[in-house]
Amino acid sequence: SQQGEEDPQALSIQEGENATMNCSYKTSINNLQWYRQNSGRGLVHLILIRSNEREKHSGRLRVTLDTSKKSSSLLITASRAADTASYFCATDGQGAQKLVFGQGTRLTINP
Protein backbone atom coordinates (compact mmCIF):
# COMPACT_ATOMS: atom_id res chain seq x y z
CA SER A 1 0.00 0.00 0.00
CA GLN A 2 1.15 3.54 -0.67
CA GLN A 3 2.72 5.13 2.37
CA GLY A 4 3.83 8.61 1.42
CA GLU A 5 1.81 11.12 -0.51
CA GLU A 6 3.34 14.32 -1.83
CA ASP A 7 1.57 17.60 -2.14
CA PRO A 8 1.26 19.43 -4.45
CA GLN A 9 1.44 17.05 -7.40
CA ALA A 10 2.93 19.82 -9.52
CA LEU A 11 4.56 23.13 -8.65
CA SER A 12 5.78 25.86 -10.99
CA ILE A 13 7.76 28.84 -9.69
CA GLN A 14 10.18 31.49 -10.89
CA GLU A 15 13.90 31.06 -10.59
CA GLY A 16 15.16 32.46 -7.32
CA GLU A 17 11.95 31.75 -5.41
CA ASN A 18 11.67 29.13 -2.70
CA ALA A 19 9.88 25.84 -3.35
CA THR A 20 8.11 23.88 -0.65
CA MET A 21 6.86 20.33 -1.07
CA ASN A 22 4.99 18.30 1.50
CA CYS A 23 4.76 14.62 2.26
CA SER A 24 2.23 12.86 4.44
CA TYR A 25 2.41 9.25 5.55
CA LYS A 26 0.18 6.84 7.38
CA THR A 27 2.10 4.60 9.76
CA SER A 28 4.96 5.07 12.21
CA ILE A 29 8.39 5.37 10.64
CA ASN A 30 12.04 5.04 11.56
CA ASN A 31 13.16 7.52 8.96
CA LEU A 32 11.99 9.48 5.95
CA GLN A 33 14.03 10.12 2.83
CA TRP A 34 13.73 12.57 -0.03
CA TYR A 35 14.83 11.78 -3.57
CA ARG A 36 15.05 13.75 -6.79
CA GLN A 37 14.40 12.38 -10.26
CA ASN A 38 15.38 14.31 -13.33
CA SER A 39 13.45 13.55 -16.50
CA GLY A 40 14.51 10.21 -17.96
CA ARG A 41 16.94 9.46 -15.14
CA GLY A 42 17.11 7.40 -11.98
CA LEU A 43 16.35 8.69 -8.51
CA VAL A 44 19.05 10.47 -6.54
CA HIS A 45 19.07 10.54 -2.77
CA LEU A 46 18.88 14.03 -1.27
CA ILE A 47 18.47 13.73 2.47
CA LEU A 48 17.48 11.31 5.22
CA ILE A 49 15.82 12.43 8.42
CA ARG A 50 15.35 10.11 11.36
CA SER A 51 12.17 9.93 13.38
CA ASN A 52 13.84 11.59 16.38
CA GLU A 53 14.99 14.56 14.30
CA ARG A 54 12.84 17.59 13.57
CA GLU A 55 14.89 19.45 10.99
CA LYS A 56 17.82 18.80 8.74
CA HIS A 57 19.76 20.93 6.29
CA SER A 58 21.86 20.14 3.25
CA GLY A 59 23.01 23.09 1.17
CA ARG A 60 19.89 24.82 -0.14
CA LEU A 61 17.67 22.02 1.12
CA ARG A 62 15.80 22.06 4.40
CA VAL A 63 13.72 19.12 5.53
CA THR A 64 11.38 19.10 8.48
CA LEU A 65 9.63 16.18 10.08
CA ASP A 66 6.57 16.27 12.32
CA THR A 67 5.88 12.77 13.54
CA SER A 68 2.78 13.87 15.45
CA LYS A 69 1.22 14.99 12.18
CA LYS A 70 2.91 12.26 10.14
CA SER A 71 4.22 14.80 7.70
CA SER A 72 7.44 16.16 6.27
CA SER A 73 8.33 19.11 4.11
CA LEU A 74 11.17 19.78 1.71
CA LEU A 75 12.17 23.39 1.17
CA ILE A 76 14.47 24.36 -1.68
CA THR A 77 15.71 27.90 -1.27
CA ALA A 78 16.84 30.22 -4.06
CA SER A 79 15.66 27.80 -6.73
CA ARG A 80 17.58 27.32 -9.97
CA ALA A 81 16.55 26.00 -13.37
CA ALA A 82 18.58 22.87 -12.62
CA ASP A 83 16.22 22.10 -9.71
CA THR A 84 13.51 21.24 -12.23
CA ALA A 85 12.72 17.60 -11.45
CA SER A 86 10.30 15.33 -9.62
CA TYR A 87 10.77 15.02 -5.89
CA PHE A 88 9.75 11.93 -3.95
CA CYS A 89 9.49 11.16 -0.30
CA ALA A 90 10.06 7.62 0.88
CA THR A 91 9.30 6.04 4.21
CA ASP A 92 10.31 2.74 5.69
CA GLY A 93 7.68 1.82 8.20
CA GLN A 94 8.92 0.27 11.38
CA GLY A 95 10.29 -3.19 10.83
CA ALA A 96 10.11 -2.97 7.07
CA GLN A 97 13.20 -3.66 5.01
CA LYS A 98 11.97 -1.57 2.14
CA LEU A 99 11.18 1.99 1.20
CA VAL A 100 7.72 3.00 0.08
CA PHE A 101 7.62 5.96 -2.28
CA GLY A 102 4.94 8.51 -2.93
CA GLN A 103 3.99 9.65 -6.44
CA GLY A 104 6.17 12.70 -6.26
CA THR A 105 5.90 16.42 -6.79
CA ARG A 106 6.83 17.65 -10.24
CA LEU A 107 8.74 20.91 -9.77
CA THR A 108 9.30 23.31 -12.66
CA ILE A 109 11.59 26.30 -12.25
CA ASN A 110 10.92 28.98 -14.84
CA PRO A 111 13.88 31.16 -15.86
Added chain:
Amino acid sequence: DTAVSQTPKYLVTQMGNDKSIKCEQNLGHDTMYWYKQDSKKFLKIMFSYNNKELIINETVPNRFSPKSPDKAHLNLHINSLELGDSAVYFCASSQDPGQFYEQYFGPGTRLTVT
Protein backbone atom coordinates in the same frame (compact mmCIF):
# COMPACT_ATOMS: atom_id res chain seq x y z
CA ASP B 1 32.43 5.80 -12.82
CA THR B 2 28.95 4.33 -12.94
CA ALA B 3 27.69 3.19 -9.53
CA VAL B 4 24.58 1.27 -10.60
CA SER B 5 24.26 0.36 -14.26
CA GLN B 6 21.44 -1.28 -16.18
CA THR B 7 21.19 -2.75 -19.64
CA PRO B 8 19.47 -2.19 -21.90
CA LYS B 9 18.28 1.38 -21.48
CA TYR B 10 15.41 0.86 -23.88
CA LEU B 11 13.60 -2.36 -24.69
CA VAL B 12 10.80 -2.63 -27.23
CA THR B 13 9.24 -6.03 -27.70
CA GLN B 14 6.02 -7.78 -28.61
CA MET B 15 3.50 -9.42 -26.34
CA GLY B 16 4.35 -12.97 -25.44
CA ASN B 17 8.11 -12.56 -25.72
CA ASP B 18 10.61 -13.24 -22.93
CA LYS B 19 13.17 -10.59 -22.05
CA SER B 20 15.85 -9.90 -19.45
CA ILE B 21 17.22 -6.75 -17.86
CA LYS B 22 20.64 -6.77 -16.26
CA CYS B 23 21.88 -4.71 -13.33
CA GLU B 24 25.32 -4.30 -11.81
CA GLN B 25 26.57 -2.18 -8.93
CA ASN B 26 30.20 -1.39 -8.11
CA LEU B 27 29.54 0.15 -4.71
CA GLY B 28 30.21 -2.97 -2.69
CA HIS B 29 26.65 -2.94 -1.38
CA ASP B 30 25.01 -6.04 0.03
CA THR B 31 21.44 -5.26 -0.99
CA MET B 32 19.88 -4.78 -4.42
CA TYR B 33 16.35 -3.97 -5.53
CA TRP B 34 14.08 -3.92 -8.54
CA TYR B 35 11.42 -1.21 -8.80
CA LYS B 36 8.71 -0.58 -11.37
CA GLN B 37 7.68 2.99 -12.20
CA ASP B 38 4.41 3.34 -14.06
CA SER B 39 3.25 6.10 -16.36
CA LYS B 40 2.01 8.13 -13.39
CA LYS B 41 5.49 8.07 -11.85
CA PHE B 42 4.38 5.78 -9.06
CA LEU B 43 7.45 3.80 -7.95
CA LYS B 44 6.82 0.38 -6.45
CA ILE B 45 9.27 -2.15 -5.14
CA MET B 46 9.18 -5.58 -6.76
CA PHE B 47 12.08 -7.55 -5.28
CA SER B 48 14.98 -7.16 -2.91
CA TYR B 49 18.06 -9.34 -2.48
CA ASN B 50 20.57 -9.28 0.34
CA ASN B 51 23.83 -11.16 -0.27
CA LYS B 52 22.20 -13.10 -3.10
CA GLU B 53 19.21 -14.10 -0.98
CA LEU B 54 15.67 -12.98 -1.74
CA ILE B 55 14.29 -10.94 1.16
CA ILE B 56 11.41 -9.05 -0.41
CA ASN B 57 9.02 -10.42 -2.98
CA GLU B 58 6.07 -8.13 -3.41
CA THR B 59 2.89 -9.22 -5.13
CA VAL B 60 4.46 -9.68 -8.53
CA PRO B 61 3.27 -12.13 -11.21
CA ASN B 62 5.25 -15.35 -11.47
CA ARG B 63 6.27 -14.25 -14.95
CA PHE B 64 8.85 -12.03 -13.24
CA SER B 65 11.88 -13.89 -11.93
CA PRO B 66 14.89 -12.16 -10.40
CA LYS B 67 18.28 -13.79 -10.25
CA SER B 68 21.33 -12.73 -8.29
CA PRO B 69 24.46 -14.60 -9.40
CA ASP B 70 26.55 -12.59 -6.93
CA LYS B 71 25.91 -9.64 -4.67
CA ALA B 72 27.03 -7.16 -7.34
CA HIS B 73 24.48 -8.33 -9.90
CA LEU B 74 20.71 -8.62 -9.93
CA ASN B 75 18.97 -9.53 -13.17
CA LEU B 76 15.28 -9.52 -13.96
CA HIS B 77 13.76 -11.99 -16.39
CA ILE B 78 10.22 -11.52 -17.62
CA ASN B 79 8.31 -14.29 -19.37
CA SER B 80 5.29 -13.94 -21.64
CA LEU B 81 5.35 -10.16 -21.68
CA GLU B 82 2.01 -8.34 -21.49
CA LEU B 83 0.97 -4.82 -22.44
CA GLY B 84 0.66 -3.92 -18.76
CA ASP B 85 4.33 -4.66 -18.22
CA SER B 86 5.22 -1.50 -20.10
CA ALA B 87 6.96 0.75 -17.59
CA VAL B 88 10.36 1.94 -16.49
CA TYR B 89 12.23 -0.59 -14.37
CA PHE B 90 14.84 0.65 -11.94
CA CYS B 91 17.54 -1.29 -10.20
CA ALA B 92 18.89 0.09 -6.94
CA SER B 93 21.36 -0.87 -4.24
CA SER B 94 22.04 0.02 -0.63
CA GLN B 95 24.62 -0.85 1.99
CA ASP B 96 22.24 -3.24 3.67
CA PRO B 97 18.49 -3.74 3.90
CA GLY B 98 18.26 -1.70 7.05
CA GLN B 99 16.03 1.30 6.88
CA PHE B 100 18.76 3.81 7.70
CA TYR B 101 20.60 3.59 4.41
CA GLU B 102 20.07 5.56 1.25
CA GLN B 103 19.48 3.76 -1.99
CA TYR B 104 21.42 4.32 -5.19
CA PHE B 105 19.43 3.98 -8.38
CA GLY B 106 20.38 2.94 -11.87
CA PRO B 107 19.33 4.98 -14.91
CA GLY B 108 16.31 2.79 -15.61
CA THR B 109 15.17 0.53 -18.43
CA ARG B 110 12.17 1.72 -20.38
CA LEU B 111 10.24 -1.35 -21.45
CA THR B 112 7.60 -0.99 -24.14
CA VAL B 113 5.42 -3.98 -24.97
CA THR B 114 3.48 -3.76 -28.22
